[in-house]
Amino acid sequence: MRVRKRKGAEEHLANHPQYVILEPEAAKGKWHELFGNDNPIHIEVGSGKGAFITGMAQQNPDINYIGIDIQLSVLSYALDKVLASGAENVKLLRVDGSALTNYFEDGEVDMMYLNFSDPWPKDRHAKRRLTSKEYWARYDRILCPEGRVIFKTDNRPLFDFSLEQVEVAGWELDNYTFDLHHSEYAEGNVMTEYEERFTAKGNPICRLVAHRDPQKNK
Numbered sequence: 001m002r003v004r005k006r007k008g009a010e011e012h013l014a015n016h017p018q019y020v021i022l023e024p025e026a027a028k029g030k031w032h033e034l035f036g037n038d039n040p041i042h043i044e045v046g047s048g049k050g051a052f053i054t055g056m057a058q059q060n061p062d063i064n065y066i067g068i069d070i071q072l073s074v075l076s077y078a079l080d081k082v083l084a085s086g087a088e089n090v091k092l093l094r095v096d097g098s099a100l101t102n103y104f105e106d107g108e109v110d111m112m113y114l115n116f117s118d119p120w121p122k123d124r125h126a127k128r129r130l131t132s133k134e135y136w137a138r139y140d141r142i143l144c145p146e147g148r149v150i151f152k153t154d155n156r157p158l159f160d161f162s163l164e165q166v167e168v169a170g171w172e173l174d175n176y177t178f179d180l181h182h183s184e185y186a187e188g189n190v191m192t193e194y195e196e197r198f199t200a201k202g203n204p205i206c207r208l209v210a211h212r213d214p215q216k217n218k
Contacts, residue, residue, distance in 0.1 A: 004073070005072075005073055006072075006073035006076050006077070008076075009072045009073045009075075009076035010072060010076075012076045012079060013072070013075060013076055013079060013092075013094065016079060016083070019079060019082055019083070019090060019091060019092055020075075020079060020091070020092045020093075020094070021034070021091055021092070021093055024093050024095050024102075024103045025102055025103060027103060028102065028103055028104060028105055028108075029104075029105035029108065031064070031066070031091075031104070031108060032064075034091065035064045035089065035091070037064070039062050039063055039064050039089070040063050040064065040110035040111065041063075041064045041065075041066065041108060041109050041110050041111075042056070042063055042064065042065050042066070042109070042110060042111040042112070042113065043065070043066040043067075043068060043100075043104075043109055043111070043112055043113070044056075044065070044066070044067050044068060044112075044113040044114075044115060045068050045097040045100070045112065045113070045114055045117075045130060046068070046069060046097060046114065046115060046116070046117055046118075046130070047067030047068055047069045047074075047075070047078055047092070047115075048069065048074055048078065048115070048116075048192055048193055048194065049074060049077040049078055049081065049193050050067060050077065050078025050079070050080070050081040050082060050092075051081065051190075051191065051192055051193050051196070052113070052115055052190050052191070052192040052195075053065050053066075053067035053078065053082075053090060054078075054081040054082055054085045054087060054090065055190040055191075056113075056190050057082075057085065057087040057089050057090045058085055058087055059188075059190065060089075061087075061089055062089075063089065064089050064090075064091070065089060065090045065091070066090075066091045066092070066093060067082075067090065067091070067092045067093070068092075068093045068095060068097055068100075069092075069093075069094065070094060070095065070096050070097070071094075072094060075092055075094050078092055079092060097130060098128075098135075098138075100138055100139075100142055101138055101141055101142060104142040105142070106141050106142065107142070107143065107144045107145070107147075108142060108144075109142045109143050109144065109147060110143070110144055110146075110147055111143075111147060111148050111149075111150070112139055112143065112147070112148070112149045112150070113149075113150050113151075113152075114130050114131065114149065114150070114151040114152070115151075115152050115153075115192045115194070115195070116152060116153055116154065116192060116194040116195065117129065117130040117131070117151075117153065117158075118130075119153070119155045119157070119158040121157070121158075126161070129158065129161065129162075130151075131151055131158070131161065131162035131165055131166075132161075132165055133165050133168045133169040136149075136165065136166070136169035136170075136171055137169065140169075140212060143212070145212075146211070147211065147212075148174065148209055148210065148211050149171075149209070149210050149211075150207065150208070150209050151207065151208050151209075151210075152180065152192075152195065152205055152206065152207045153205070153206055154194070154195075154198040154203045154204070154205055154206070155206075156178070156206065159178070159206040159208070162208060163176065163208065166208070166210045170212065170213050171210045171211065171212050171213055172210065172211055172212070172213045173208060173209070173210050174209040174210065174211060175208070175209050176206070176207065176208035176209070177206065177207055177208075178204060178206050179204040179205070179206075180204070180205040180206065180207045181199060181204070181205060182204075185207065
């Protein structure tokens with residue numbers, strides 16, 4: 001989600017260290033200490049302006065949420081939503097989602113959300129897609145044994161690619177749908193800004209939930 005540069009965004013993030021982790025490498029293996037509890041840790045890679053991560057935090061106060069985005073201005077808008085919500089179970093990181101193992105210890109994360117990720121449509125860029133087998137290998141490290149990845153997109157070619165990569169990477173599907181909002185999985189769904197926009201246009205939203213296949217990862 002590209003947005004115009006926001007004046008004062010860096011200062012805005014720096015002024016709220018209770019929500020924005022400015023030295024994420026130092027947090028590796030210490031997330032429960034930072035949150036001050038032993039609740040499950042759920043992360044969203046590509047949190048955009050924060051509608052999803054904030055909504056989830058409000059719905060589930062017994063879960064710790066971490067929103068990740070590399071764009072300074074975007075993350076500052078996410079901080080606005082967190083502050084307005086009053087949710088205390090959210091942290092924000094301005095880091096690249098390709099380097100998650102730098103910020104999370106093996107098995108430290110309980111759930112991952114990938115929402116409307118960049119499709120990188122050219123074949124030569126397939127490895128950059130957040131649902132390529134290369135990325136599933138990284139998720140395998142930071143997720144606990146029972147961990148799940150939940151992926152949503154309106155891009156059908158990317159979704160078809162993702163379904164294939166789940167198997168290639170040695171993971172298994174819990175479930176998937178090509179039209180989330182008209183499926184049995186719609187209840188409790190929290191929408192992102194992109195999702196609200198695409199849904200208003202009548203575009204179907206695809207979603208999958210995957211876990212590691214223990215037999216293939218022995």
